[in-house]
Amino acid sequence: MAVILSLEQAPPFAAPLRFFLTAPLFGMAVAALVVVSGEELFASRWTPAALAATHLITVGFMLQIMIGALFQLLPVVAGAQMRRPLATARVVHALLAAGALLLAAAFLTQQAQLFVLAGALLGGGVLLFVTTALFALRGLGADSASVRDIRRALFGLTVTLAFGLMLVGGLAGAFAVPLPQVADIHLSWGLVGWGGVLLAGVAYVVVPMFQLTPSFPGWFERHFSLAVLVFLIAWSVLDLAGWSLAARLFASVVALAGGVLAAITLRLQTQSKRAKLDSTQQCWRFAMGSALAAAILWLTMSALVLAGDSRPAWFSSLLEETPAPTQFVDGSGWVLLCGVLVLVGAFMTAMNGMLYKIVPFLVWLHARNAGGRGTPAPNMRQVLGEPLMLRQARTHFLACALLVLAAFGVPFLALAGGVALFVAQALLLANLLKAAGVYRRHLRASMAAAAA
Amino acid sequence: MLSIRDFMSSDHRHCDDLFAAVEAVLEHAQAERLPAAQAAFASFATAIEAHFTAEETLLFPAFEDASGMRFGPTAVMRDEHEQMREQIRLAGDALAAGSADDYAGEAETLLILMQQHNVKEEGILYPMCDRQLVAGAERLVGQIAGCMSGAGA
Known part of the structure; x- marks a missing residue:
């Protein structure tokens, strides 16, 4: 795979950093919501609290980190130069952060104007970013799996936004929308078409690079993203056309593809040459384990719910012992469980681990470029020590x-x-601020050395 | 026939193994941990320096002569060799000073520099070399192998 990593083309540190520092604030907001409305939140995925929490994670935490990482990766991994990266990052960041807060507020208060305002801000932020990114990627060869998958993921993000705006229109009462059906399509595009495809494209590069593992199998790199998008399109069309059984079949294939991605990544990680599992590797393993568990759970429960009255006896007896059996019969209970596994267990954890490589490396890189001979750049462990990262990662696992x-x-x-998540996110913020502080001090020291 | 890309890529993996061996010693060795790690690091540093030297004295000049590109990809690769040499020196200094933690910090940066450099060479430069140097490839690979084993001895 041809990838051009050009460290000289890195954008100003402030462009990605603002996104990374904002994400844990949204993580803390989710945790606070779990503490305050935990009972409501876990009663059903359709409660206002559950919908608000979901979007604080996906739009607040995940989207911030993914977009921030792309501001860094597009020029460095893909060789795509963005126009005025810092100015664009400022606007996109402000729109997305404000939009995520308003969207959560809209779900909690059910006010039509808030939905409309949140939709406008998020729509503006996402479209501005996608347009800038695609413009930067134009004319770049399609021979790199990462460039190709970043383009496909941006398509997935745009479709997610389109269905999201449709839902906003429905929730604001502007037009009639079959809400639960469109919500399922919206979330599968967001989690698989955008999140999964981007994660896979990044994994092809970073898993072998950081963990000294063999490369991903060629057939997987070549076909995964396209296969997933085709299945998603088929599922969406069939579902909207009312062919629910066929739609469910394609949905299962999408879940299977996610499970295969997780299984292959886990298998590669067992072949890592590195002697010690550092915090990033532990996060990746935990994340892939969660994703695999979610895929297996989804496929199993989907089959059992479909089986209806012909379910095996052990399943029926299991249901009778469950505190909220009806939810596990109609399917909403295990969807909620899958949601926790995928959002908190898989995506939040993998991104948490990635931040622990990206941020210390960027501090080193920018410090080295800024400093003269007299002020050596701090090494990655001096930027952020392993014990601090491990303590935070373990709190997150708990x-x-x-x-x-x-x-x-x-x-x-x-x-x-909720309390544990709040502590984990506060520690993540503290760690990232510490790394940023090391950079600031280095800049001051090298300016003082230059002036002397 | 062994391509330049296959031969040079397998030497990258060899260097990766030696890099990983230093971490393994630091993690698992009971007694004489630091001297053992220093010895393992010296093997790694010798192997990677032999790789750089073979590229700078044999492969890159041959590519530059055949393609006429003197300030293209090989110039970028030479710059990156210098960056990595500096980082190898810092990591070696940390081990010599007896600080496993500083070694880990410098080695982490070195690993990223090394891996992104390898990806570029294996994905772009070596395939270009294979296309440009069809005629003398076998002899060149023999010379490179000789240069590397000479440096290792």
């Missing part, structure tokens, strides 16, 4: 485990999970 149990219907664990 939060994930508690929230998974809460999704099984143990209310008091929602409170404990």
Whole structure:
């Protein structure tokens, strides 16, 4: 695979950093919501609290980090030069951050104007970013799997936005929309067509690079993103046309593809040459394990719900012992559980781990470029020590485990999970601020050395 | 026939193994941890320096002569060799000073520099070399192998 990594083309540090520093604030907001409204949140995925929490994670935490990382990756990995990266980053960041907050507020208060305002801000932010990114990517060869998958992921993001805006229109009462059906299509495009495709495209480069593993299998790199997008399109069309059984079949194939991505990544990681599992590697393993668990759960439960009355006896007896059996019969209970596994267990964890490579490396890179001979750049461990990262990562793992149990219907664990998540996100913010502080001090020291 | 890309890429993997061996010693060795790690690091540094030297004295000049590109990809690769030499020196200094933690910090940066450099060479430069140097490839690979084993001895 041809990838041009040009460190000289890195954008100003402030462009990606603002996104990375904002993400844990949204993480803390989600955690606070879990603490305050845990019972409502875990009662059903359609409650205002659950919808607000979902969007604080996806639009607040995930989108911030993904867009921030793309501001860095597009020039460095893909060789795509963005026009005025810092100015664009400022506007996109402000629109997305304000939009995410308003969207959460809209779900919690159910006010039509808030939905419209949030939709306008998020639509503006996403479209501005996608346009700038595609413009920067124009004319670049299609021979790099990463460039190709970044383009495809941007398509996935645009489709997610389109369905999201349709839902906003429905929720604001502007026109009639079959809300649950469109919501499912919207979320699958967001999580798989955008999140999954981007994660895979980044994984092809960073998993072998940071963890010294063999490359991803060629057939997988060549076909994964296109296959996933084709299945998503088929599912969406069939579902909207009312062919629900066929739609469910394609949905299962999409879940299977996600499971295969997780399984291959886990298998590669077992072949890592590195002696010690650092915090990033532990995060990746935890994330892929969660994604695999979610895929297996989704496929199994989907088959069991479809089976209806011909379900095996053990499943029926299991349901009778569950605190909220009806939800596990109609499917909403296990969808909620899958949601916790995919959002908090897989995506948040993988991104958390990536930040622990990206941010210390960027501090080193920008410090080295700024400093003269007299002020050596701090090494990556001096920027952020492994014990601090491990402590935060383990707190996050604990939060994930508690929230998974809460999704099984143990209310008091929602409170404990919310508190643990809040602590984990606060520690993440503290770690990132510490790294940024090392950079600031280095800049001051090298300016003082230059003046002397 | 062994292509330039295959031969040089497998030497990258060899250097990766030696890099990983230093971490393994630091992680697992019970006694004499630092001297053992210093010895492992010296093997790594010798191997990667032999790789750089073979490229700078044999492969790059041959490519530059055949393609006429003197300030193209090979110039970028030479710059990156210098960056990595500096980083190897810092990592070696940290081990010599007895600080495993500073070594880990410098090595982490070195690993990223090394890997992004390898991806570029294996994905772009080596395939260009294979296209440009069809005629003398076999002899050139023999010379490179000789140069590397001479440096390692």
